[in-house]
Amino acid sequence: xxxxxxxxxxxxxxxxxxxxxxxxxxxxxxxxxxxxxxxxxxxxxxxxxxxxxxxxxxxxxxxxxxxxxxxxxxxxxxxxxxxxxxxxxxxxxxxxxxxxxxxxxxxxxxxxxxxxxxxxxxxxxxxxxxxxxxxxxxxxxxxxxxxxxxxxxxxxxxxxxxxxxxxxxxxxxxxxxxxxxxxxxxxxxxxxxxxxxxxxxxxxxxxxxxxxxxxxxxxxxxxxxxxxxxxxxxxxxxxxxxxxxxxxxxxxxxxxxxxxxxxxxxxxxxxxxxxxxxxxxxxxxxxxxxxxxxxxxxxxxxxxxxxxxxxxxxxxxxxxxxxxxxxxxxxxxxxxxxxxxxxxxxxxxxxxxxxxxxxxxxxxxxxxxxxxxxxxxxxxxxxxxxxxxxxxxxxxxxxxxxxx
Numbered sequence: 001x002x003x004x005x006x007x008x009x010x011x012x013x014x015x016x017x018x019x020x021x022x023x024x025x026x027x028x029x030x031x032x033x034x035x036x037x038x039x040x041x042x043x044x045x046x047x048x049x050x051x052x053x054x055x056x057x058x059x060x061x062x063x064x065x066x067x068x069x070x071x072x073x074x075x076x077x078x079x080x081x082x083x084x085x086x087x088x089x090x091x092x093x094x095x096x097x098x099x100x101x102x103x104x105x106x107x108x109x110x111x112x113x114x115x116x117x118x119x120x121x122x123x124x125x126x127x128x129x130x131x132x133x134x135x136x137x138x139x140x141x142x143x144x145x146x147x148x149x150x151x152x153x154x155x156x157x158x159x160x161x162x163x164x165x166x167x168x169x170x171x172x173x174x175x176x177x178x179x180x181x182x183x184x185x186x187x188x189x190x191x192x193x194x195x196x197x198x199x200x201x202x203x204x205x206x207x208x209x210x211x212x213x214x215x216x217x218x219x220x221x222x223x224x225x226x227x228x229x230x231x232x233x234x235x236x237x238x239x240x241x242x243x244x245x246x247x248x249x250x251x252x253x254x255x256x257x258x259x260x261x262x263x264x265x266x267x268x269x270x271x272x273x274x275x276x277x278x279x280x281x282x283x284x285x286x287x288x289x290x291x292x293x294x295x296x297x298x299x300x301x302x303x304x305x306x307x308x309x310x311x312x313x314x315x316x317x318x319x320x321x322x323x324x325x326x327x328x329x330x331x332x333x334x335x336x337x338x339x340x341x342x343x344x345x346x347x348x349x350x351x352x353x354x355x356x357x358x359x360x361x362x363x364x365x366x367x368x369x370x371x372x373x374x375x376x377x378x379x380x381x382x383x384x385x386x387x388x389x390x391x392x393x394x395x396x397x398x399x400x401x402x403x404x
Contacts, residue, residue: 005107005110005111005387006107006383006384006387008107008110009103009104009106009107009110009383009384009387010103010380010383012032012036012102012103012106012107013099013100013102013103013378013380013383014085014099014380015032015085016029016032016094016099016102016103017083017085017086017087017093017094017099017377017378018085018086018087018088018089019032019087019088019089020073020074020075020087020089020092020093020094020099021072021073021074021089021092021128022073022074022075022076022092022131023073023128023129023131023132023134023135024050024051024073024128024129024134024135024138025051025128026051026072026073026128027051028089029072029102030046030051030052030053030072030126030128033053033055033072033102033106033126034046034053034055036106036109037053037055037106037109037124040106040109040110040113040114041057041113042055042056042057042109042113042124043055043056043057044056045147045148048139048142048143048144048147049127049128049135049137049138049139049140049141049142049144050128050129050138050142051072051128052072052125052126052127052128052135052138052139052142052144053126054123054124054125054126054144054147054148055109055123055124055126056121056122056123056124056148057109057112057113057121057122058120058121058122059117059118059119059120060118060119060120060400061119062119062120062398063120064119064120064121064151064397064398065120065121065122065123065149065150065151065152066120066121066122066123066150066151066152066153066154066393066394066397066398067122067123067124067125067148067150067152067153067154067332068105068108068122068123068124068125068153068154068155068390068393068394069105069124069125069126069127069153069154069155069329069332070098070101070102070104070105070106070124070125070126070127070155071098071101071102071126071127071128071130071135072098072102072126072127072128072130073098073128073129073130073131073135074087074092074093074094074095074096074098074099074131075092075093075094075095075096075131075372076091076092077091077092077093077095077372077374078090078091078093078374079093079095079374080374080375081374081375081376081377083377093374094376094378095371095372095373095374095376096131096371096372096376097157097158097345097371097376097378098130099378100158100378100379100380100382100383100386101155101156101157101158101386102126103378103383104156104383104386104387104390105124105126105390107383107386107387107390108386108387108390108391108394109124111387111391112391112394116391116394116395117395117400118394118395118398118399118400119398119399119400119401120397120398121398122394122398123148123150125139125144125153125332127139129328130327130328130329132289133178133289133290133326133328134328135328136328136329136330136331136332137328137331140331140332140335145335145336150336151336151337152296152299152302152336152337152338152339152397153329153332153333153336153337153338153339154299154303154338154339154340154341154390154393155329155332155338155339155340155341156340156341156342156343156386156389156390157327157340157341157342157343158342158343158344158345158371158378158379158382159342159343159344159345159371160345160346160347160348160367160368160369160370160371160376161344161345161347161348161370162342162343162344162345162346163344163346164344164345164346164367164379164381164382165311165315165343165344165381165382165385166311166315166316166317166343166344167303167304167307167311167315167316167317167341167342167343167344167385167389168316168317168320168341168342168344169295169300169303169304169317169318169320169339169340169341169342170295170300170318170319170320170321170322171295171296171297171300171301171318171319172294172295172297173255173256173292173293173294173295173322174293174294174295174320174322174323174340175292175293175322175323175324175325175326175327175330175340176225176227176253176254176255176290176292176293176322176323176324176325176326177252177253177254177255177257177260177288177290177291177292177326177330178251178252178253178288178289178290178326179251179252179253179254179260179263179264179286179287179288179289180249180250180251180252180286180287180289181249181250181251181252181264181267181284181285181286181287182247182248182249182284182285183205183208183247183248183249183267183271183282183283183284184245184246184247184282184283184284184285185201185204185205185208185245185246185247185248185271185274185275185280185281185282186201186244186245186280186281186282186283187199187200187201187204187242187243187244187245187246187278187279187280187281188244189201189236189237189241189242189243189244189245190241190242191240191241191242192239192240192241192242193240195242198242199278199279199280200242200278200280201235201243201244201245201246201280202235202237202242202243202246203278204246204274204275204277204278204280204282205233205246205248207274207277208248208270208271208274209230209233209248211270211274212228212230212250212267212270213228214270215228215262215263215266215267215270216228219262219266220259220262220263224254224255224256224259225253225254225255225322225324226252226253226254226255226259226263227251227252227253227324228250228251228252228263228267229250229251229252230248230249230250231249231250231251232247232248232249232250233246233247233248233249234246234247235247252267253324253326254292255292255322256292257291257292260288264286267284267286268284268286271284289326290326290327290328290330291330291331291334292326292330293326293327293329293330293333293340294330294333294334295333295338295339295340296333296337296338296339298337299337299338299339300318300339301318302339302393302396302397303318303339303341303389303393304316304318305396306389306392306393306396307341307389307392309392309396310385310388310389310391310392311385311388311389315385320342327340343382343385343386343389344382345367345368345378345379345382346367346368346379346381346382347367348367348368348369348370349367349368349369367379
């Protein structure tokens with residue numbers, strides 16, 4: 001890869017940073033990506049799953065196919081990085097680095113189109129709505145793998161706090177599922193001075209919040225990782241009135257479908273039991289937003305080998321610890337063999353806009369603000385590592401003369 005490819009990817013990244021959209025509303029980014037891929041000689045199909053697109057490039061005669069995935073959506077956050085290429089769209093910004101993810105895949109597309117020989121088909125999946133966890137499933141439901149058969153899928157996510165330019169991954173569970181729950185406790189409200197005449201849902205709600213922590217402490221295998229968090233408690237009462245209803249909302253993180261099912265069952269049992277004990281009633285709404293991201297062991301080995309060959313063995317950790325954040329790349333990994341990996345963005349810096357883009361866009365190791373911060377800016381110094389990784393992976397998985 002030449003410096004020209006990195007310079008071009010940096011220009012693309014900073015342009016994409018200025019035109020963020022959220023969820024499926026990513027038309028500006030999708031149009032730019034589609035035009036860029038077309039100009040590079042890739043065959044582009046748009047409108048998949050709403051605003052997703054696929055770019056394909058075939059060389060030789062091998063039937064083998066590999067896909068690289070990039071997410072396109074930003075977050076509904078007002079930017080305060082102060083960088084000259086800040087978001088032009090009010091109330092939206094690339095606070096998670098998806099602009100960098102697109103730029104790395106576009107950079108690899110540029111290299112593969114001009115300078116690299118391979119035998120087979122490379123597909124680029126550009127998807128909307130990763131943040132709400134619905135974009136990958138929308139593309140799959142729209143016939144993604146039927147229309148664009150793919151043997152393997154790979155993706156990267158920048159991670160502030162990991163050494164800049166390092167690739168970390170592992171076989172099996174890498175990222176957790178995210179389940180959401182809402183518990184409605186209904187009682188009978190009344191005057192705060194006469195509790196003997198009411199059925200107090202506050203008491204039930206308090207018991208439920210505390211009892212939910214016994215799921216992890218007493219129902220889950222101690223060797224499994226599960227998180228159950230209550231994040232909101234609201235009532236329809238007033239300061240001097242015991243309410244009729246309490247609503248508890250929260251979030252559960254698990255790494256297996258079995259633990260997800262266990263958490264749901266225990267939440268329902270705890271809510272029902274506490275309500276029954278106090279003559280109240282309960283309703284539980286439990287939804288699964290993200291499934292766990294499960295890496296295929298063979299794909300991890302291929303990705304690690306490509307990272308070692310392109311970045312150096314000291315830049316790769318192929319047995320990293322999983323994290324409890326979630327990713328909708330999980331939907332691809334449930335459909336075909338896949339590997340997701342983290343790309344270190346450097347140390348997390350302190351303090352305002354200077355701790356975001358102005359530092360992150362410098363040399364490797366400069367660092368950046370935390371993900372989902374209004375001070376965050378992707379560290380352009382790691383674009384080259386992502387591009388090199390992707391191109392090495394494609395050429396290793398689609399070698400010339402391969403017909404298997």
